[in-house]
Amino acid sequence: MRLLPKGRxxxxxxxxxxxxxxxxxxxxxLNHTSWKGWIATALGTIAFLTLYFxxxxxxxxxxxxxxxxxxxxxxxxxxxxxxxxxxxxxAAAFAPYAVETEWAALKLLAxxxxxxxxxxxLFHLSGWFLFYGGGxxxxxxxxxxxxxxxxxxxxxxxxxxxxxEHLAKVAERERIARDLHDVLGHTLSVIILxxxxxxxxxxxxxxxxxxxxxxxxxxSRAALADVRSTIRGYRAHSLEAELKQAKATLETAxxxxxxxxxxxxxxxxxxxxxxxxxxxxxxxxxxHARARNCHLRLMPVNGNCxxxxxxxxxxxxxxxxNGLRGMRERIEALGGTLERENSEGTRLSIEFPLKTKx
Numbered sequence: 602m603r604l605l606p607k608g609r610x611x612x613x614x615x616x617x618x619x620x621x622x623x624x625x626x627x628x629x630x631l632n633h634t635s636w637k638g639w640i641a642t643a644l645g646t647i648a649f650l651t652l653y654f655x656x657x658x659x660x661x662x663x664x665x666x667x668x669x670x671x672x673x674x675x676x677x678x679x680x681x682x683x684x685x686x687x688x689x690x691x692a693a694a695f696a697p698y699a700v701e702t703e704w705a706a707l708k709l710l711a712x713x714x715x716x717x718x719x720x721x722x723l724f725h726l727s728g729w730f731l732f733y734g735g736g737x738x739x740x741x742x743x744x745x746x747x748x749x750x751x752x753x754x755x756x757x758x759x760x761x762x763x764x765x766e767h768l769a770k771v772a773e774r775e776r777i778a779r780d781l782h783d784v785l786g787h788t789l790s791v792i793i794l795x796x797x798x799x800x801x802x803x804x805x806x807x808x809x810x811x812x813x814x815x816x817x818x819x820x821s822r823a824a825l826a827d828v829r830s831t832i833r834g835y836r837a838h839s840l841e842a843e844l845k846q847a848k849a850t851l852e853t854a855x856x857x858x859x860x861x862x863x864x865x866x867x868x869x870x871x872x873x874x875x876x877x878x879x880x881x882x883x884x885x886x887x888x889h890a891r892a893r894n895c896h897l898r899l900m901p902v903n904g905n906c907x908x909x910x911x912x913x914x915x916x917x918x919x920x921x922x923n924g925l926r927g928m929r930e931r932i933e934a935l936g937g938t939l940e941r942e943n944s945e946g947t948r949l950s951i952e953f954p955l956k957t958k959x
Contacts, residue, residue, distance in 0.1 A: 622691075675689045675720070683726055683730045689735070693710055693714075696742055698749050791853070798810075799814050840879070846880075848897075859895070863901060867955070874934075886912050898910075906953055
């Protein structure tokens with residue numbers, strides 16, 4: 602008899618194992634018991650079925666009381682109906698599921714065996730009573746120890762998998778939030794700058810204003826495509842294109858740009874992170890710095906990639922915003938560091954170890 606663990610004890614399984622209960626009904630049928638005997642048998646059947654199905658269907662920490670009930674039924678009916686040995690079998694079968702450890706289950710099985718043997722000896726019952734109530738009960742109980750422990754291990758594994766799945770969803774939501782912040786923050790800043798510029802030019806230079814508005818439309822379409830690909834998680838970032846875009850964005854904002862970059866040999870994952878970091882840093886310069894000059898540097902240093910973004914603006918506060926926090930998280934995920942100095946303008950220094958391209 603193999604029982605199912607708590608939480609999975611529904612379905613047909615509880616009804617299959619009721620076959621063993623036939624032993625209890627067999628003796629009254631073969632011995633043509635009296636009506637009083639049948640009443641007692643009916644009451645015992647009701648008590649057994651109540652204990653049996655409550656173990657399956659009621660989630661309760663006191664399932665050992667069910668085992669006690671089975672043993673008491675075996676003690677009470679044993680002297681008059683040797684088929685009551687089946688109650689000891691059920692007690693042994695349920696024991697491994699009523700406790701949490703193998704050692705506790707073995708102790709319960711020892712108690713069941715001792716009670717069955719004591720009743721057999723005190724009431725001089727047949728050897729079949731001891732064979733089924735003691736021997737078969739121990740075989741079934743010991744077998745269920747293995748199944749109970751395996752099911753508990755499976756349950757723990759399932760809970761662990763559910764927790765991993767939950768953490769993965771949280772991480773994915775955080776990734777999407779960071780990426781959307783980077784994409785939309787930068788793009789909306791560009792759209793605002795170009796729209797303001799177009800508004801200023803529309804009276805005395807309509808052609809350039811028209812060109813700026815065409816740029817706004819193109820940038821908006823690109824932003825929509827970026828948002829879609831960000832949500833799908835397939836967005837790739839070209840560092841070269843991002844540096845060009847950064848320079849164009851700063852110049853549109855009236856910032857003089859000096860850009861220095863060397864061949865670094867980044868992996869695609871590293872290049873994507875650096876592109877996002879440059880985008881967010883440039884967005885912060887445009888939004889908050891009120892700078893006139895900005896210096897971008899990208900270079901290899903002792904097996905590391907080093908990025909410096911420095912402006913001569915008004916500096917920033919000591920509290921990190923979402924953008925800077927997202928940049929730090931991305932760099933730390935690569936095993937690197939991000940430092941910010943804002944005594945004279947703002948200087949971001951980013952460094953992380955390079956990896957060989959796959």
